[in-house]
Amino acid sequence: MTDFQPKADGPMVQILTDQNFQAEVLESKIPVLVDFWAEWCHPCRIVGPIVEELATEYDGRLKVGKVNVDQNQIPGDYAVMSIPSLLIFKDGKVVKTMVGAQSKENFKREIDSVL
């Protein structure tokens, strides 16, 4: 087995949906990193495991969740038209948008700049 296969959801990455987005993201007390992804998106499979690691590393300071773009309408509200897209929400607003597969270091730099 290779380590680039998508892993099962770790306990730290929350499944976000149209139903819980308001409560879990927009009304969150701490900033939220949202990973917009889909089954058919290969670059998303590269980013998925990185997002899981970020969830562990930033535990307590940043909530981390993922939205399946095929099953939810939320992506359209934020003009997400390319995946993977990682958005950071703070006080209900988007403060950072990161499009495409990037290194964990890049993601951390971007996250640190808004935390």
Place this chain on the structure above:
Amino acid sequence: MTYDVIIIGSGPAGLTAAIYTTRADLKTLVITGVKWGGQLMLTTLVENFPGFPEGIHGPDLMANMRSQAEKFGAEFINDDFTSADFSKPPFKISVGSKTYEAKSVIIATGADTKWLGVPGEAEKIGRGVSSCAPCDAAFFRNKNVAVVGGGDSAMEEALVLSKFATHVILIHRRDSFKASEIMQKRVKENPKINILYNSEITEILGDLKVEKIKIRNNQSEEVKELPIDGVFVSIGHIPNTSKLKNIALTEQGFVKIHDHYLTSVDGVFVAGDVHDSDYKQAITAAGFGCSAALEAQKWLDEI
């Protein structure tokens, strides 16, 4: 520890090289890059790679190549290299704070999307501007999109998008395509695809996302605005050589070669789109990877 070979890159060139070096019992490290697998990861069905009469999906082909290299003992680092020092052997390749040493290096860093460079483009990447139809086409269901380019990749982008979009406009700056006849035929016969020759996008308009494009006809100089939801750019690639130091590049930025696979540094070899400005095919990249591996093996035998 010093590796016999470090391969930078994990497209068809890098992974084929890894299969050959590991089978020659050379201790091999592949630094894959974060986006491992190269350009084929952004494709759907590959129909011109020999051995797959029904075609094979690009990402599946790359996963197979990777498994094959792993089977023979190649080690992998799934990250981008940050610097490469070719000043003297052993060569040193750094990934963040870690540095790896090798007696020889195969550069197979490939090439990345060349963007249009027009106003409104950069800030809308991911908001309607894309270089990967197989990744993003589903966002353009029942919408209108433009594809820019005239090669096989542009044809594939247009065909993939035609399965989702209401209407696809294929914009090309010349009066004919350089794509293969079979791909051209499919595009021309597709009722959802319209072709605009001799035309160039000069600006991408829209507040949050893509809403309109300005198109200039380079014969009549006429400029018109067109409402559009997405722009897919497929006008070629730029070789990934910006992080390579102490090695000769061509004026266009490709790694300079002599005697087939030799670079300006003894012991540093090159394969694939990072030096090949002519063919740019999966199978030629794989072939170049094989040659570079055999050259590296020969060189290691002699030192």
